[in-house]
Ligand SMILES: Nc1nc2c(c(=O)[nH]1)N[C@H]1C(S)=C(S)[C@@H](COP(=O)(O)O)O[C@H]1N2
């Protein structure tokens with residue numbers, strides 16, 4: 001970790017590359033070579049537009065398309081509550097952030113294809129009256145409804161995804177949080193034999209995320225077990241992952257094995273790696289730039305141009321009351 005902290009500022013600045021370099025379509029590997037970086041050193045900064053060839057630099061003038069949905073007259077195409085059509089199965093399952101397997105989005109699906117997700121258990125404990133371990137049958141009993149949500153990655157790309165699953169509050173009510181519980185801490189599987197990425201020394205594995213208890217109990221906060229009416233593919237976080245649609249995508253932790261109700265704010269993997277870049281709240285906020293790029297616009301996978309990013313990813317009506325009176329700039 002000490003080594004990672006030391007490297008971080010240097011990598012960050014050297015990866016900020018002029019737009020002209022990007023427009024020549026250099027491969028990521030070539031860019032990294034130019035920047036004098038090894039692939040492993042670059043992995044630390046990989047959760048950034050500057051480190052991928054498929055995104056634009058923060059200084060690029062966005063060709064802003066209105067944030068209206070593409071018109072869908074086809075009733076067989078699923079759309080979110082704003083009328084935006086869902087991304088395709090192929091888009092959703094071949095462009096993934098899942099660092100336990102790979103930092104290369106397009107490689108995750110293949111590397112994760114044999115990951116064993118059955119049998120699986122999720123242990124829910126900590127400050128609860130009825131601690132409990134859920135197996136796959138228990139998860140099935142919690143229900144399977146469809147929620148078509150936007151996913152806005154902190155790297156400034158987005159998708160619309162038809163998830164299947166159940167609201168997290170249903171699971172939490174079964175374990176009965178005690179009056180002392182204030183936060184929920186989530187932990188991902190960490191199996192070095194199946195997950196080549198967890199040998200990376202740049203991160204404090206396992207992947208950990210957290211929510212305030214009231215955020216966790218909000219009806220939008222969803223436990224995902226399926227996609228497009230089918231079982232969740234490994235690359236999307238099978239057999240159980242979170243979807244918190246008003247927060248940056250990294251909060252939506254995959255392959256959950258442990259959930260703890262706790263008194264103090266959990267430290268997430270990303271906050272530990274780069275605290276000034278990835279805060280605990282990480283609510284989607286177009287007015288607060290990431291230290292290395294703007295968050296004002298995003299690239300919807302499958303669309304040309306860019307669209308405006310909306311406060312709370314478009315879910316402000318439903319969630320802004322959770323943050324009444326809070327300074328959302330300081331609490332990024
Ligand atoms: N365990 C774990 N969960 C994770 C990640 C990860 O690397 N490991 N990546 C996050 C990020 S940055 C994003 S954008 C979403 C991507 O979800 P998707 O691949 O289903 O679109 O998963 C999040 N959950």
Ligand SMILES: [Mo]
Nearest residue numbers: 153154249250
């Ligand atoms: Mo992300």
